[in-house]
Structure formats: C-alpha cells, structure tokens
Amino acid sequence: MPQPSAPRTSLGRPPRISREEVVAAARRIVDADGVNRLTMRRLAAEIGSTPMALYHHVRSKDELLVLLLDDYAARTLHRPELPEEPRERVIVATDAIHSALADCPWIVDVLTADDLLSTSALWFVEQIIDGLLACGLTPRQAVHGYRAIWYYTAGEIVVRTTAARRRTDDDRPTYRERVFGELDPSELPRLEQVADRWASLTAEDTYLDGLRALVDGLLASR
Amino acid sequence: MPQPSAPRTSLGRPPRISREEVVAAARRIVDADGVNRLTMRRLAAEIGSTPMALYHHVRSKDELLVLLLDDYAARTLHRPELPEEPRERVIVATDAIHSALADCPWIVDVLTADDLLSTSALWFVEQIIDGLLACGLTPRQAVHGYRAIWYYTAGEIVVRTTAARRRTDDDRPTYRERVFGELDPSELPRLEQVADRWASLTAEDTYLDGLRALVDGLLASR
DNA sequence: ACCTGAACACCGTTCAAGT
DNA sequence: ACCTGAACACCGTTCAAGT
DSSP states (O other): OOOOSSSSOSSSOOSOOHHHHHHHHHHHHHHHGGGGGOOHHHHHHTSSOOOOHHTTTTTOHHHHHHHHHHHHHHOOOOOOOSSSHHHHHHHHHHHHHHHHHOGGGGGHHHHHHEEEEEEEEHHHHHHHHHHHTTTTTHHHHHHHHHHHHHHHHHHHHHHHHHHHHHHHHHSSSOOOHHHHOOOOOTHHHHHHHHHHHHHHHHHSOOHHHHHHHHHHHHHHHH | OOTSOOOSSSSOOOSOOOOHHHHHHHHHHHHHHOOOGHHHHHHHHHTOOHHHHHHTTTTHHHHHHHHHHHHHHHHHHOOOOOSHHHHHHHHHHHHHHHHHHHOOOOOOOOOOOOSSHHHHHHEEEEEEHHHHTTTOOOOHHHHHHHEEEHHHHHHHHHHHHHHHHHHHOOSSOHHHHHHTTOOOTOOOOOHHHHHHHHHHHHHHHHHHHHHHHHHHHHHHHO
C-alpha cells in the first residue's frame, strides 16, 4: 500500500503517478466511455504509463472500482436539509442516496458490494436509522428496516439501469414484448388485462411511491 | 436460428449437437464450478466440440445465459398452493419466486434483465397482480406495486448473494468492518449504538418481514 | 446445414529486470 | 521505491474453409 505522506527518503525513485491521479483518470474514462471501457490497459494509456505501474497504487481492478465509488460519493453526495419529522427524514435521506446513485449507472457493477457504499454515505445511514428510532422502532427493527430500504433502493437502480443498458444494445423487440405478445388470456387474464399499458406503466418513475409504502409498512409493524 | 423440428432434407450434414444439449452442458458447468467458469471455450470442451459450433445453436453468450435462466425456472419454479386471502396470496407467490432465485446465486448476473424473468415466472406475476387487484388496487397501482415488490426482491438477492460471494474471496476484514471500527461516535451516534450488533442483525434473514411491510404499505396507500 | 481451425482483438495479472 | 517489457493464461467472436 503506497504511503503518499510518508517522508521521502533518498532511497528509490520519486513516484511519477499517484493514487489520486489513477482514480481521476479512471473517472475520466468512465464518464466518457462507460465502465465497460475501463480496463487497466486503457487506464495506463490514459495516464501515459504501463498497466503494471497501476498495480503500485491500486491492489487490483476491484479495489480501483471501490475507490472510484468512494470518489464519486465524496464529490456528489451532498447533505440535504432534512425535515424535522422523523418519517419524512427517512424518506428524504434515502431519496438523496438514490438520486446520487441513479445518476451514475455504472455503479451497478460495484453497488452490490455490501450494505454500505462508502464513508461518505454513512451520514445518510445515520439519519435513516435515527429517523426510524425516533418513530419508535427498536434498534433491531431499525437496522432491519434500513436493510429493507436498501434492498428496495439497490433493486430499483439495478433493474432500471440494466434495462436501460439493454435497450441501447439492440433494436429487436425485448423479451418482455415478445412474452406479452403471446399471452394466453385464459391462463393469465390479469396480465392480458394490463398488457398494453405495461410498458408505459413500468416506465413511470414510482421509486418514491414505493419507498413511502415500504416505510409506512415498516412503521406500522412496530 | 436452428429449427430442430424442421423436416430433415438431404441437404447439409446432420446436426451433432442440439440447443438442448448446449444448455444442459452449460447447466452442468454452472452447477459444478459457478457461472464465472462458464465460457464458450469451456462449454465447447464439455460437449466435445469447438467454440464456434456453439454459435450455431445460440446467438451469443448473453442469449445462452437467458436460456439457462429459462431452463432453471422451468425446472425449479413449481406452483405452490396459494391461500384464498389475496394479501397472503401476494406474499406466498412472491416468496416462491424469491426462494427459487435465492437458491441460484449465479442468477444475479442475468437477473437484472428486465421486470420478467422467464415465461415460467409469468404465472407468479399473474397471481401477484391478481392479489393486489383483489385487495382493491387499481390496475395502475397493481402494476406499480408489483414493480416495487420486484425491486425489493431483486435487491435482496443481489445484495445478499454478492456479499456472500465477496466473503469467500478473501479473509481480510470487510470494508464494513473497517468502517465500523473507525466510527466517530459524536458525529454518528446511532451507528455507534448499533455497531456491535450490526453484523449479526444484518445476517438475519428478514426478507419476509420486509416484504410484508412493503405489501402492507402498498395496500394502505390505496 | 453444420462444423472446424486459425485468427482478431482483446482481458487482468505475475514475474524478472531495470533505474 | 517505482516503473517497464515481456509473457501467461485466458476471453468472445468473426471469417473462410471444409464436409
């Protein structure tokens, strides 16, 4: 692990690239061409170095992606004004995380790391847990509630951004369109009933509605 | 696209492998070694053929993965006895999909395709929509409700299986453990308060609790 | 029509050597 | 200590040719 702030001795050569430069260059590539185009070779070219030089500043490509997410969160996750009312505080804090992630579709590949994204997101988790506690949940219920909220939020982003990614890939009818075209109305009458509205209904952004329903349900079960 | 049931003419040579054989061999590899080990080259070796022969039966590796998911769903997604009560019908139908997917961690890479998995899952979607309608939601609310349920379910599986995947990768402390170790109690008092119980609390399976809360909330908003 | 061989244009990472 | 070059052990897919 490099120690950028360690006192520079006369041993060895001076570093030519830093961890920050590596992350910044990776960010440029991802912003310009998408996360699929971020390879160690391409990154080395962007920096004007060799693939192996990168491994002096980053343990692996996976670590690079986590650093990239940290960097992104630190730059874009600004703390909003939170309402006093605890239930609404949970909604607003969650929505802030969601908005930041939704603007950043490449995140899906890293997103699924664990239940925390980055230290920059901790403040938001704090607010969510605090809001749930203030609504009368036990600590146990609050942590479980936070998890449910995170599942819902992560799922919405993963499903929506992956669907969008596929749409640009090819112009053929989607799997969904094919399936709905061949519905057997006698076996699946409800789906038949909504089939022609499905595309427009599922295109609507109902993230906040679903979030409110979930939080209501979590608080009602208290 | 091959036509296995088309009348065999005297033109050309007889096929040596079929689409079904390709999918079955892919299934064997995935079951034995995980989805990461499924490559076109490895698959060809398993069948005793060449990589390019596969492309006669399957358009691309992506299509192969979708076929694999269809195959898996057709084999394991058995229709359960559903309760009369519509709210409970929604829960049981959703839980059946969730259980099937949760036993199949490789699915995460394909899962995020769209809002439908495979034709075998349509019956379950029908039951969920039907249950929501029977509870008094409008068709619009029912479709949105189904989406919210799917986000929650997909998110739970993605987050949980990816976390499990990482755990086996290395023995170093997780990112989460590092973060919780360095909490500033004055800034993040609630997280500090639950820090030592976080691991055990989030290890509990609370999928059904969260699902019930979500469905309750969806029905209450009617 | 179905299959093969060779090749294209890539990957992430290791290893040994240079300065 | 930091960087380089060459190599390892792979990928998915195209293309031209064989039967």
